[in-house]
Amino acid sequence: MAVGELLLSAFFQVIFDRLAPHGELLNFVRQLGGGVDSELKKWENTLTMIKAVLSDAEEKQLTDQAVKIWLDSLRDLAYDVEDILDVFATRALEHKLIAEHDHEASTSKVQRLLPVAFFRCFNRYTVKFNHSMRSSVKDITGRLEELCKQRIELGLQLTPGGASSNTAAQRRPPSSSVPTERTVFGRHQDKAKILEMVSANSPSGHANIAVIPIVGMGGIGKTTLAREVYNDKEVETFKFDIKAWVCVSEDFDVLSISRAILESITYSSCDLKALNEVQVQLKKAVDGKKIFLVLDDVWNEDYGLWEDLKAPLMGAAPNSKIVVTTRHSHVASTMEPTQQYNLRCLSDEDCWSLFMMHAFVSRDLTAQQISDLFRDKVVGKCRGLPLAAKALGGLLRSKRHDAWDEILNNKILDLPRQKWHSRSVKFELSLSSFSPEEMFFLLWYFPQRL
Structure with a gap:
């Protein structure tokens, strides 16, 4: 895959991730009404078709000026799509904070910090904002459809398997706990913090096994960081009886994952076919043991499935830990973590x-x-x-x-640094990265800049 195709495809994938069906952003957009959510679904479908011809376009643009112009227009449109999604994400955060404010007691710290007028001011431009955004969304839809039409006129060919290449399972091979990098740069502080969380005693009143999510965008190094922690010699001093690593990916099949955990613990193949049989054996293997488990690349948002998976693990000894890597904060919150770690970009x-x-x-x-x-x-x-x-x-x-x-x-390949990093701050960090007071300040200062 050429580097232009690689990076533009990755850029598309960030958009796909943000348009996840049950994500916070799309849930907010549905509340706006006016068919905006349907328009965003059109974006996803159209971008998927365009993404399927990127490989052919990347090759032809070297000799065909029209294709080069098409790729430039596509890149510019991708930036505009990201800008609109940024605005939606910021307004969704405002909406959440206002809702939380409505339930605050009059003596709360947050209400003392900012006047009530601060919250009322948002209502003044809500209608104007909704109308403006619907207009912008329709404009983007039209431009996308035109580019999709032009791809046919330019004779761009579908790459085999390209149309379905937007799923996580197809994008990425399974991971393992074996280190792949000779040296890991810029993650010393991150590693120290995760190790501190792994070594900490679980809060009183919590289950014996605590979940530690590492959250960050695709390609930011979540798996590498988890692998560094997993293989660190300091972990040996934490006296875990069992260590296991399982790559989950998009298909959150409880039976398959339970079997994979059992095999990782026992270092032997499991031929059992029924979920009950597998989980009974898994429960026997972990009961009374202090375990350290890594679940890499988790996408599941179904609380019920998570409850089913962790059921045989609940008999583990106190201070057991599960480190989870995921791209989405709402996936992490499904697992009821005591604390979440948001991974930043490298310097x-x-x-x-x-x-x-x-x-x-x-x-x-x-x-x-x-x-x-x-x-x-x-x-x-x-x-x-x-x-x-x-x-x-x-x-x-x-x-x-x-x-x-x-x-x-x-x-x-041009991805403006200032524009990219401003986006990263706005949409990749979890809401829990900031205190309510800090978020109110950011929303007070930045709305006019969006």
Whole structure:
């Protein structure tokens, strides 16, 4: 997959994730009425069709100027889609905070912090906002449909399997606890914090087994961080009787996951077919034992399924821990965590170091021979995402050095740093990242900037 296709596809996937059927954003949009949620569903369907021809477009744009213009227009439209979703996400947060305020006692800390007029002011522009956003949404729908039509006129061909490539299970192979990176950059503090949470005693009144979700966007390094914690020597001092790693992915099948946990614990194959038989054996294996379990790449939002899965684990010894990696805060909240950890993007320096590790293996070129301009181009395209730095480094590693600038100058890769990072702050952090007082300040200061 070419790097332009890789990064634009990843950009699309962020949009798909935000349009999840039961996500907080779409739930808020449904309340607006006016068919806005139906329009957003059209976006998802149309983007899926467009995504299926990206590979062909990436190849043809090198010789066909019309295709290059089409890709540039698609990139610009993707930014506009993200901007609108950002506004919806911010308004959804405002709506939630206002609802919470209505239930606050008159002596609450939050109400003392800001005047009641602060909350009433939102009602003044609600109608205007709804009308404006419906108009903007319809405009985006029209532009998307036009690009979808143009893809046929340009003769762009469907990539085999491309139309269905937006599911998590197809995007990503299963993970394991075995380290894949020689060095992990920029995660020392994150790792220390997770280790602290793993070692902490569970609060009184809680179950014996505590859930620790690591939440962050795709490609930000959740699995890598979980793997670093899982393999850290300090974990041995926490005296866990059992350690297990299971990659869950999109299909949250209780029987399959229960069997995978049992096999990871016992290091032997399980041929049992019935859920009851598997969970009885799993319960026997963990009862009275202090366990440390990692469930990687979880997408399940069904509380009932989570309850079914954890049932045989409830007999574990006190201070047992389950570390969960997920892209969505609402998935994490389904598991009733005592605390959630929101993973941030890497710094430019750490992104550059990661890129260097993958791009310069077995090369004689040194860092001193690389211009600052080239470095800025690389970190600008990585946007703080370890996966992007690794993918870009792997791509350029196989190319001649004199061809690197040509690849990096491809406009389809342009993702403005300032715009991207402002988005990351607005929609990737969980609401629980800030106190109510901090969120009120942000909403007071930033609405006019959206």
